[in-house]
Amino acid sequence: VSMAQRNLDDTALKAPDDGIVARRNIEPGVTAAPGLPAFTLVQTRTVLATAPVPETQVARIRIGQPARVIVAALEREFPGTVRTIGAIADPLSRTYPVEVAVENPQGCLRVGMVAEVHVRRDDPATAVVVPREAVRVDDTGTPCVYTVTPDGKVRRKNVEVAGFLGEMTALAAGVAEGDMVVTSGTPMLADGMTVRVVDRVSAE
Numbered sequence: 584v585s586m587a588q589r590n591l592d593d594t595a596l597k598a599p600d601d602g603i604v605a606r607r608n609i610e611p612g613v614t615a616a617p618g619l620p621a622f623t624l625v626q627t628r629t630v631l632a633t634a635p636v637p638e639t640q641v642a643r644i645r646i647g648q649p650a651r652v653i654v655a656a657l658e659r660e661f662p663g664t665v666r667t668i669g670a671i672a673d674p675l676s677r678t679y680p681v682e683v684a685v686e687n688p689q690g691c692l693r694v695g696m697v698a699e700v701h702v703r704r705d706d707p708a709t710a711v712v713v714p715r716e717a718v719r720v721d722d723t724g725t726p727c728v729y730t731v732t733p734d735g736k737v738r739r740k741n742v743e744v745a746g747f748l749g750e751m752t753a754l755a756a757g758v759a760e761g762d763m764v765v766t767s768g769t770p771m772l773a774d775g776m777t778v779r780v781v782d783r784v785s786a787e
Contacts, residue, residue, distance in 0.1 A: 602626040603624070603627065605625040608620055627687050629685065630685050630687050635679070636668075637745060639744065639755055640755075641668065645665065646666065650662075650683045650701060652700055662685070664684050665682070677720075710753035711753070711758050714752070715750055716769075717766045717769070718754075726744050727741045731764075735777050735779060737775065740757050742757030
């Protein structure tokens, strides 16, 4: 009798928590197979914003650190807290995923929204800012830029990425203020090439 009662109880699928059914993987009348999910349940009271952090900066971030999360689609800013820091870097970008927990009591934040995450570091730092298109990543995963010397020679310089500011990339090392950095056409360049500068733009 107890086994029959247990089998009967198993015919009712009960959610472990309140949430929203995001996906249904089974149709009415179909036998639910053991171990296979029948529904995907999403809990949005607290959402996670994931941001890639360069390897040169991840050591300065700690669990519990306050953060600001800006969602352009909502034109709002939300307070958050660093919850997890990834232990494995992306093989191409050499960045670590950092998750920031954001309370969502009104349910306005949805899964998949694009957000901008700001985490304030405790130590002051300076960096040179260049357009994102200026930074390339070679076959070994090393980021680099191409600069032009006063005599028109192209020089490749390995750089350390400090972070991202909108469409710009902040570099902690590798270039100095005042260096002339190539911002487009870098795949066609090689170290030592002679070029003629036809356009020069100063970044503020």
